[in-house]
Amino acid sequence: MTHRGKWTATHRYLLAVTAIFVIAAAALWLTAPGHTGSGYRVTVERGAPERDGKIDINDADADTLTLLPGIGPVLGQRIVDYRQAHGPFTAPEQLLQVQGIGQKTLEGLRDYITWEENDEDSGGG
Numbered sequence: 001m002t003h004r005g006k007w008t009a010t011h012r013y014l015l016a017v018t019a020i021f022v023i024a025a026a027a028l029w030l031t032a033p034g035h036t037g038s039g040y041r042v043t044v045e046r047g048a049p050e051r052d053g054k055i056d057i058n059d060a061d062a063d064t065l066t067l068l069p070g071i072g073p074v075l076g077q078r079i080v081d082y083r084q085a086h087g088p089f090t091a092p093e094q095l096l097q098v099q100g101i102g103q104k105t106l107e108g109l110r111d112y113i114t115w116e117e118n119d120e121d122s123g124g125g
Contacts, residue, residue, distance in 0.1 A: 054114040057095070058088040068112050070105045089115045 007015075055068060057079065065076035075098070082098045083089065092110060095101045 054112055056116055057092075057113050058083065058116050069108050071109070075100050091115070 055064060057065070062073065062076035062080045065071050065079050066073055071079070078098050078100060079095070086094075086097075089095065092106060092113060092115065095106055095109065096103070
């Protein structure tokens with residue numbers, strides 16, 4: 001028997017089951033592979049040029065560079081174009097010369113990139 005304005009046992013049961021379902025779904029989603037909660041997760045794939053789990057900005061192609069946080073297809077191609085025009089990067093700060101890369105983007109990249117300091121005569125800079 002239901003009373004106006006009162007929860008019946010069935011209503012309480014359905015509410016409890018719904019709450020458990022929502023909590024379980026959230027827990028599964030938060031613990032799913034690939035979910036980092038916040039920030040970025042960078043995975044080097046396709047045999048990308050990398051050292052120590054970092055992408056080498058002097059060897060990576062535009063597609064590989066898009067694996068970096070804040071780098072899309074356009075910026076990836078600009079990095080490759082800049083490197084072809086000016087030679088290999090000798091320091092990460094040189095990325096600031098690439099149109100569209102500012103200090104904030106550079107700071108976000110530092111933990112994910114490396115560069116090979118070779119070819120001193122290539123005019124990198």
